Amino acid sequence: MNECPERNPKLAWREIDGEIVIISPEDSQVHELNETASLIWKYSDGIRSCKEIAAELAAEFDVSLEVARDDVAQLVKALEEKRLLFVAAAVEG
């Protein structure tokens, strides 16, 4: 959970009513994120770690930290596979 996900800078995206729509210029694919995924997306700034994002998520949606961590791990993995997010290891210290 120490990795820091970062949005692919080539992507186009906007938020409407708390939900994110993403368009990939490579294949013109449209990706629609639900409210939870949208929050994870917004926090994926390359600075916050997955652990920190999970803590934000737990506070925002009033779920346990364990559930939030699972959600973040699953979603980051899925978005990384679609090349929407890049994941770098957190810098220690």
Next chain:
Amino acid sequence: MDRWIRRTVERHLPWNVHLDLTYRCNERCVHCYLDHQDYGEMTTLEIEGVLKQLAEAGTLFLTLSGGEIFLRQDLFELIAVARRLHFDLSVKTNALFIDAEKARRLKDLGVRGVQISIYSAEPEIHDAITKVRGSLERSLAAIRTLLRENLHVKIACPLMTQNLMAYRGVQALAESLGIPYILDLTITPKMNGDAAILSLRNPVQDLLPILQDPIFHPRSCDPGEAANPSLAISDTGSSSSSGLGSRAYDDIPCSAGHNSCYISPYGDVFPCVQMPVATGNLRRERFEKIWFHSAEMKRVRAVRESQLPVCSSCTIRTYCERCPGLAQMEGGDLLGAYERACQLAETKAALAGVENPISALHTWNGRGSLSNKVLSTAPLQPGCV
């Protein structure tokens, strides 16, 4: 995507913006409506400010066009700013300036689409329209360069008297390149009101080979399909590239002023590039103020198809591609009917098997069916424009 379009229409978010960076051009296309003189284009800094305002207002789809955008020395700087603001970026260009390096930079900056005008597969026709010798060869070379960078290229082919039947060659060319194309029947008066270039527009009866071509209307015998004509052909120009098949646009004429707008190189904001209704200038006011509070923008936004004084009662409305901007330009009334749209609708309805189709405008004017005359190859009555 329909869900998002619906939201943007309901909330009046400027989802789709067409920004002309310049009216200067290195071609002199015979049908062009622009004045190529530079009367004081927005500076790099001013455009950067506009882009930031658009991002804040919710714009996702941004089309950079002109004029020829590569005449702006700051083009890549502006595209880089747009990329950082997360727009979905498309550009329109004649591509004469595009080489391998520029193609690579477009790709690296995440430009999704490049639209290039090709008027014919035959150089003598294309070059006679652009008035630049060798322009077809150079544009095609640029398309191949862009394709090598895996950019999405689309051919746009405006059709006029000089090149009407060239569409088949353009179609074959696009297919050989493996890229999409759009045919556009729209010719509009010049921005200064000069209507002389409308003489380049094909009379409706000359369009019959296209309107009858099964390539574009594979289901044209079904009236229920008539409201959703093939996107490969358009008589309403840019407005039909905005996902207008969406039910979100039910009872509104088009996306103009609802979730899309046009910005000129001088900062003037219009509901659409084809709608000469000035709503404000970004050198004097912020975008959001113009977009949400301009009286003219509100007036355009208030128009409902069901309340149009003539067209709402038209029995062949489903065959019509009425454009409110062209209604303003050609008939002088944003809410009105105009001859060209009525003629086209009657012709399409007749081709689809409707008996004796007469538009509401012609019913009001007491004229007979144009379409029957078309199908019996008699000449059409001249249009009013």
